[in-house]
Amino acid sequence: MSGGSGGGGGVRVAVLGGGVAGAAAAGAILLHARAHARSLHVKLFRGRLERSSSLAPAILGPECRSRLASLGIDLRTTRRRVQDVRVVEVVSERRTEVLPLPAGGLWVVDAWTAGASGQELLSDAAAQAAFLNGAEISIARPDRVERPGAGQARPAGGRLLVRVDGRAERFDAAVLATGAGDPWRDRFFPGFRGAPTVPAAHARLRFRTLAPLGAPAIRLILSPQPGVDGLYLVPCGITVYALAFGPGAGTAELCQAVMAAARDGHLADGFEIAAAGATALPSGAGARLTAPGQVAVGPVALGHPLQIGLSQTLAGCTRAATALLEHLEDGPALDRRYVRDGLREMVREANEGARAVPWLVRSGRRAAGAFARAVRAGNILSSFSSGVLGLPGPSPGALLEAARWSGIVSALERLLRPALEPLPPSAPVVEPDLYYVVDDDGAARDALAQFLESQGAQVVTFSSELALFAAVARRPPTAILLDVVLQWVDGLRLCEGLKRHPLTRGCRVFVMSGLDLPHVRERALRAGAEAFFPKPIEPQLLLQILAAHRALRADPPGAGAALNHVG
Ligand SMILES: Cc1cc2nc3c(=O)[nH]c(=O)nc-3n(C[C@H](O)[C@H](O)[C@H](O)COP(=O)(O)OP(=O)(O)OC[C@H]3O[C@@H](n4cnc5c(N)ncnc54)[C@H](O)[C@@H]3O)c2cc1C
Numbered sequence: 001m002s003g004g005s006g007g008g009g010g011v012r013v014a015v016l017g018g019g020v021a022g023a024a025a026a027g028a029i030l031l032h033a034r035a036h037a038r039s040l041h042v043k044l045f046r047g048r049l050e051r052s053s054s055l056a057p058a059i060l061g062p063e064c065r066s067r068l069a070s071l072g073i074d075l076r077t078t079r080r081r082v083q084d085v086r087v088v089e090v091v092s093e094r095r096t097e098v099l100p101l102p103a104g105g106l107w108v109v110d111a112w113t114a115g116a117s118g119q120e121l122l123s124d125a126a127a128q129a130a131f132l133n134g135a136e137i138s139i140a141r142p143d144r145v146e147r148p149g150a151g152q153a154r155p156a157g158g159r160l161l162v163r164v165d166g167r168a169e170r171f172d173a174a175v176l177a178t179g180a181g182d183p184w185r186d187r188f189f190p191g192f193r194g195a196p197t198v199p200a201a202h203a204r205l206r207f208r209t210l211a212p213l214g215a216p217a218i219r220l221i222l223s224p225q226p227g228v229d230g231l232y233l234v235p236c237g238i239t240v241y242a243l244a245f246g247p248g249a250g251t252a253e254l255c256q257a258v259m260a261a262a263r264d265g266h267l268a269d270g271f272e273i274a275a276a277g278a279t280a281l282p283s284g285a286g287a288r289l290t291a292p293g294q295v296a297v298g299p300v301a302l303g304h305p306l307q308i309g310l311s312q313t314l315a316g317c318t319r320a321a322t323a324l325l326e327h328l329e330d331g332p333a334l335d336r337r338y339v340r341d342g343l344r345e346m347v348r349e350a351n352e353g354a355r356a357v358p359w360l361v362r363s364g365r366r367a368a369g370a371f372a373r374a375v376r377a378g379n380i381l382s383s384f385s386s387g388v389l390g391l392p393g394p395s396p397g398a399l400l401e402a403a404r405w406s407g408i409v410s411a412l413e414r415l416l417r418p419a420l421e422p423l424p425p426s427a428p429v430v431e432p433d434l435y436y437v438v439d440d441d442g443a444a445r446d447a448l449a450q451f452l453e454s455q456g457a458q459v460v461t462f463s464s465e466l467a468l469f470a471a472v473a474r475r476p477p478t479a480i481l482l483d484v485v486l487q488w489v490d491g492l493r494l495c496e497g498l499k500r501h502p503l504t505r506g507c508r509v510f511v512m513s514g515l516d517l518p519h520v521r522e523r524a525l526r527a528g529a530e531a532f533f534p535k536p537i538e539p540q541l542l543l544q545i546l547a548a549h550r551a552l553r554a555d556p557p558g559a560g561a562a563l564n565h566v567g
Contacts, residue, residue, distance in 0.1 A: 199246070374395070513532070
């Protein structure tokens with residue numbers, strides 16, 4: 001898309017950022033200018049579309065939909081409204097709390113299987129609305145904004161230089177909307193401090209079944225594993241959007257968290273990872289968001305990991321537009337109007353939401369209950385609450401209060417409770433002579449399976465590790481032979497994950513690797529493995545070690561000769 005009203009006279013505004021926030025801010029500025037009969041030119045720098053980088057669906061509550069409508073963003077142009085969410089729930093350990101849906105329901109908009117994620121569809125629709133209101137659209141990707149010669153008379157075209165690939169273009173104002181995780185800092189203006197961020201990883205899980213989450217449900221699973229504070233599962237037709245956040249949330253941790261969700265029944269078995277990558281989420285409010293003629297909007301400015309709705313972003317864009325046009329060059333007045341007045345509640349709630357996360361982690365199994373208590377407290381005193389999980393409530397402040405209390409009670413409980421959770425009474429028993437072989441090398445996998453079968457064992461092979469946790473929990477084998485190098489999660493971490501959970505920790509794990517290095521062997525044993533095998537596996541050594549660990553019965557059917565040999 002290019003064009004719009006072209007150069008025009010009056011104030012020139014650059015909006016940097018190709019997501020929903022950038023396009024919404026461009027539209028809001030133009031609408032506000034038109035309402036006040038101001039002549040204005042807006043250029044929206046969207047950057048080249050990087051389809052693979054945007055995996056997120058758009059989650060739209062009623063307030064969000066009306067905000068989109070007021071900006072002239074036509075949801076019908078997104079063509080697909082995947083589904084109405086029936087349930088929003090929070091899970092901590094084995095406790096689940098269902099949160100009330102707003103009247104009018106929650107929608108997940110997405111078309112990812114056909115190419116575009118919901119966030120992309122929405123940002124395209126928002127850019128189209130901005131274009132129809134007169135914005136010029138550019139696919140350039142600016143890399144810095146400068147203000148040379150402050151204090152002089154306004155140069156033709158504006159005081160600010162927006163630099164793109166070494167070239168510079170003049171503007172009177174600039175709006176930064178480049179999303180969380182791209183540290184612009186002094187490249188936007190000296191002293192700019194945007195939102196702090198927390199590492200995150202996201203993925204699209206593809207299923208063979210429709211409704212892989214049962215009834216369309218958005219789930220937040222808290223502390224699914226060490227280093228991961230939360231895992232979102234969002235239904236999008238035959239895919240599920242999964243997003244893990246926390247100080248140690250990388251792609252491998254996300255995959256482990258998703259495997260654990262399948263093990264615990266929060267997700268159907270039998271999925272593959274169609275796309276995955278690193279991302280970042282805002283975790284609080286930025287410390288300095290304005291300079292004369294410059295404002296930051298959307299997650300680059302503020303947000304918190306418990307909010308996946310768009311209302312906060314859209315409300316912020318409207319407030320930025322008003323403040324910028326009223327106080328273009330008056331820095332203190334712009335800051336007062338946009339940050340201190342416009343964003344005051346949002347800043348507080350972003351910080352409260354960010355502070356609630358570590359308390360929820362400390363709350364352990366009580367964390368889901370904190371959400372329920374915050375809902376019951378119902379103290380949404382402000383006219384605007386950013387809410388949580390795409391919902392208008394509970395407010396982050398109420399959640400922080402409830403999570404603090406849960407965290408303190410849990411800390412006291414931990415002093416009294418045994419460290420290890422007991423095995424659930426209904427846990428399935430280990431199947432004698434059942435072996436799992438996990439190796440992405442087909443030839444090595446088949447050779448090992450054939451050998452074990454020749455010893456009378458029943459063998460199930462896994463070419464992908466993603467089904468392992470669920471399989472071990474439902475049908476515990478006598479032993480698992482686990483390769484170290486796998487596609488998504490290495491065998492050492494998988495071994496740790498198996499040994500951490502009561503349903504799988506009793507299973508014997510034998511780690512094998514072509515890397516016969518002392519530190520790999522040591523790490524395998526530290527991860528809880530019964531033994532380490534260098535690859536290719538020496539059959540007699542395998543039999544000897546399996547027998548020594550009683551992972552192979554002394555007299556399995558058909559195993560007599562081999563075991564006698566090992567003797
Ligand atoms: C898991 C999750 C968590 C969320 N958390 C929040 C939240 O805390 N608060 C909230 O309000 N909303 C949140 N949302 C909703 C939503 O993602 C965002 O609010 C909003 O849509 C994204 O804002 P954005 O457009 O600024 O960022 P993005 O969607 O990240 O878009 C930024 C765009 O700018 C482009 N870009 C980057 N650098 C440049 C450049 N130099 N020039 C041009 N373009 C550039 C990028 O390529 C990208 O297209 C969340 C959504 C999800 C799924």
